[in-house]
Amino acid sequence: MTDLAPMSASLKKAIADADTQAALEAVRVSALGKKGSISALLATLGQMSPEERKEKGPAINGLKNEITVLIEARRAELEAYALEKRLAAEKVDITLPLRPAPAAAGRIHPVSQVIDEITAIFSDMGFAIAEGPDIETDYYNFTALNFPEGHPAREMHDTFFFSPGADGTRKLLRTHTSPVQIRVMQKTNEPPSAAYLTAPIDPPIRVVMPGRTYRNDSDQTHTPMFHQVEGLVIDKSSHIGQLRWVLEEFLKAFFEVESVKLRFRPSFFPFTEPSMEVDVQCDRSGNEVKIGQGSDWLEILGCGMVHPNVIRNAGLDPDVYQGFAWGMGIDRIAMLKYGMPDLRAFFDADKRWIDHYGFRPFDLPTLFGGLSS
Numbered sequence: 591m592t593d594l595a596p597m598s599a600s601l602k603k604a605i606a607d608a609d610t611q612a613a614l615e616a617v618r619v620s621a622l623g624k625k626g627s628i629s630a631l632l633a634t635l636g637q638m639s640p641e642e643r644k645e646k647g648p649a650i651n652g653l654k655n656e657i658t659v660l661i662e663a664r665r666a667e668l669e670a671y672a673l674e675k676r677l678a679a680e681k682v683d684i685t686l687p688l689r690p691a692p693a694a695a696g697r698i699h700p701v702s703q704v705i706d707e708i709t710a711i712f713s714d715m716g717f718a719i720a721e722g723p724d725i726e727t728d729y730y731n732f733t734a735l736n737f738p739e740g741h742p743a744r745e746m747h748d749t750f751f752f753s754p755g756a757d758g759t760r761k762l763l764r765t766h767t768s769p770v771q772i773r774v775m776q777k778t779n780e781p782p783s784a785a786y787l788t789a790p791i792d793p794p795i796r797v798v799m800p801g802r803t804y805r806n807d808s809d810q811t812h813t814p815m816f817h818q819v820e821g822l823v824i825d826k827s828s829h830i831g832q833l834r835w836v837l838e839e840f841l842k843a844f845f846e847v848e849s850v851k852l853r854f855r856p857s858f859f860p861f862t863e864p865s866m867e868v869d870v871q872c873d874r875s876g877n878e879v880k881i882g883q884g885s886d887w888l889e890i891l892g893c894g895m896v897h898p899n900v901i902r903n904a905g906l907d908p909d910v911y912q913g914f915a916w917g918m919g920i921d922r923i924a925m926l927k928y929g930m931p932d933l934r935a936f937f938d939a940d941k942r943w944i945d946h947y948g949f950r951p952f953d954l955p956t957l958f959g960g961l962s963s
């Protein structure tokens with residue numbers, strides 16, 4: 591029978607020297623695997639006399655247990671060491687100053703912010719929001735809105751026309767958001783779709799329609815692409831008094847002032863009768879224009895009672911329904927509210943400008959949180 595001491599010593603050294611899990615596993619297999627040295631010794635027990643087995647058995651089993659325990663201990667040691675090494679490599683210095691997250695560094699364009707403010711105010715008043723296409727037909731942009739064929743009002747709009755299509759008609763970039771009025775009224779009047787067999791939704795209609803508009807025009811206060819918001823109310827007895835109230839409430843909320851004085855001047859739009867332009871009271875004595883005080887007036891929007899022809903063109907009966915509409919330049923009121931002097935800068939994509947005039951992404955305008963605070 592071999593003396594166990596040298597085998598024990600060499601296995602212990604091999605275990606201590608194993609510096610990876612794989613090396614340790616190789617030692618384990620060499621000792622305790624099927625063909626391992628200790629397994630071979632255990633196999634000899636069967637051929638021994640009971641006396642010899644009594645003497646050698648405990649020694650061999652003792653060695654087996656000792657080596658098993660040592661291997662487990664070394665394995666735990668190697669695991670702890672590997673974890674320590676990983677933690678050291680992945681160390682994060684939490685005392686470093688925070689880098690701004692991309693969402694915090696980005697800015698919301700004042701036009702987007704103002705559109706959100708406008709929709710927040712009108713939603714609160716019970717208006718729905720609707721949108722229409724930027725590329726319109728001559729019918730929606732002009733004809734349905736009661737612009738007579740060949741009437742000079744069509745020329746007034748400096749329209750961008752596309753080349754004629756196969757059917758000879760020219761599409762155009764909408765010159766105002768008023769065509770969305772027609773689309774909204776038509777939708778209201780649409781027969782129910784097979785998908786949900788409810789009756790067509792009749793007026794009352796209360797919608798605001800923000801969006802991009804286009805005219806061939808460019809200077810400090812005009813850009814070829816600009817933004818408007820259209821408003822439309824259609825019911826059986828809507829009247830100018832309500833129009834006035836809606837506009838006053840909106841302007842007070844938007845400019846965040848206690849009161850505004852409005853001045854209604856007679857005007858002309860083919861799609862309203864009577865038509866009016868609205869000036870808002872302002873103070874121009876300082877560096878910036880202040881709304882809701884002073885003795886100056888600033889033209890701010892066009893409005894009127896929707897022309898019966900427009901109501902008829904949209905498929906509603908003008909003998910039953912009547913209403914009012916208004917249209918307002920969004921960029922213009924954004925300039926006024928936030929003191930931005932040059933409209934062209936809105937669309938220059940200059941990062942310094944957006945850093946200065948832009949809004950933080952989580953500053954969502956709400957009436958309860960303060961619109962612009």
Ligand code: DAH
Pocket residue numbers: 765766767768820821859861862891892893894895914915916917918
């Ligand atoms: N669409 C007109 C424009 O762009 C603005 C306007 C005036 C809209 C009167 C209206 C309205 O809805 O009633 O100049």
